[in-house]
Amino acid sequence: MTYNSLVILTGAGISAESGVPTFRADDGLWMGHRIEDVATPEAYARDPALVQDFYNKRRRQLGEVQPNAAHRALAELAARWKGDFLLVTQNVDDLHDRAHAETPPATGFSLIHMHGELLKARCTASGRVCDWVEDLDVRHDSPFHPDGWLRPHIVWFGEMPLAMHVIDAALERCDLFVSIGTSGAVYPAAGLVQQARRAGARTVEINLEPSQGARQFDEGLYGPATERVPEFVERLLQR
Numbered sequence: 001m002t003y004n005s006l007v008i009l010t011g012a013g014i015s016a017e018s019g020v021p022t023f024r025a026d027d028g029l030w031m032g033h034r035i036e037d038v039a040t041p042e043a044y045a046r047d048p049a050l051v052q053d054f055y056n057k058r059r060r061q062l063g064e065v066q067p068n069a070a071h072r073a074l075a076e077l078a079a080r081w082k083g084d085f086l087l088v089t090q091n092v093d094d095l096h097d098r099a100h101a102e103t104p105p106a107t108g109f110s111l112i113h114m115h116g117e118l119l120k121a122r123c124t125a126s127g128r129v130c131d132w133v134e135d136l137d138v139r140h141d142s143p144f145h146p147d148g149w150l151r152p153h154i155v156w157f158g159e160m161p162l163a164m165h166v167i168d169a170a171l172e173r174c175d176l177f178v179s180i181g182t183s184g185a186v187y188p189a190a191g192l193v194q195q196a197r198r199a200g201a202r203t204v205e206i207n208l209e210p211s212q213g214a215r216q217f218d219e220g221l222y223g224p225a226t227e228r229v230p231e232f233v234e235r236l237l238q239r
């Protein structure tokens with residue numbers, strides 16, 4: 001069977017072998033922190049220094065990591081795919097972006113960071129977003145508004161993920177949905193597979209082990225992303 005409209009969802013697992021720690025490690029902490037201490041609007045209001053420091057460290061760490069074979073295989077797929085291809089990542093790192101910069105995608109491809117990006121900052125007053133590579137100060141004056149500060153452009157728990165209308169529209173017409181390296185624990189990302197199923201799409205999961213939502217998938221490919229993703233892409237391109 002050939003497919004025309006592809007949606008791929010990625011999570012922290014695709015970046016794990018690049019050296020970016022995943023979220024749901026055995027201890028349930030993200031880099032030693034409880035999510036309610038570093039990844040909620042309440043945490044930012046209560047302790048902005050801790051929250052800015054946490055994301056400053058994550059941002060700095062991007063300089064020490066590189067895209068891996070799984071990011072590169074998806075970039076190759078995006079360069080050679082003839083139909084529509086929406087890549088939705090929950091990751092706030094820039095490893096997909098770098099892989100696609102190395103291998104430019106065909107027209108019909110787009111990438112959405114539904115949970116924001118470490119390399120962007122957002123004004124708390126105007127909502128305007130800008131590129132950001134440096135550390136952010138505790139109360140970093142916004143260049144956009146006299147009453148605003150710059151905060152990380154990260155979707156915290158309790159906030160609305162970005163570009164959901166674009167994702168919904170792509171899922172309505174997609175005929176192949178692939179989920180890679182995500183635990184299926186964070187909504188609404190974990191519900192995208194159900195939307196794809198309702199649209200009649202074939203659904204495939206690639207993960208180290210079956211995720212919480214594994215039963216929603218027609219096919220499961222289990223093992224490290226740097227092995228399973230290039231194999232899957234090769235198979236898809238040979239159709």
Ligand code: NAD
Nearest residue numbers: 011012013016022023024090091092093181182183208225
């Ligand atoms: P998660 O940490 O909850 O789950 C990661 C999943 O990846 C697990 O199911 C695990 O079995 C799998 N996995 C681990 N190593 C793998 C490998 N080598 N190959 C294939 N699969 C592997 O991640 P999530 O579901 O993306 O949710 C975490 C949330 O935290 C996201 O919303 C994201 O924004 C944020 N986060 C982002 C990053 C990043 O940008 N790289 C890192 C940590 C957390």
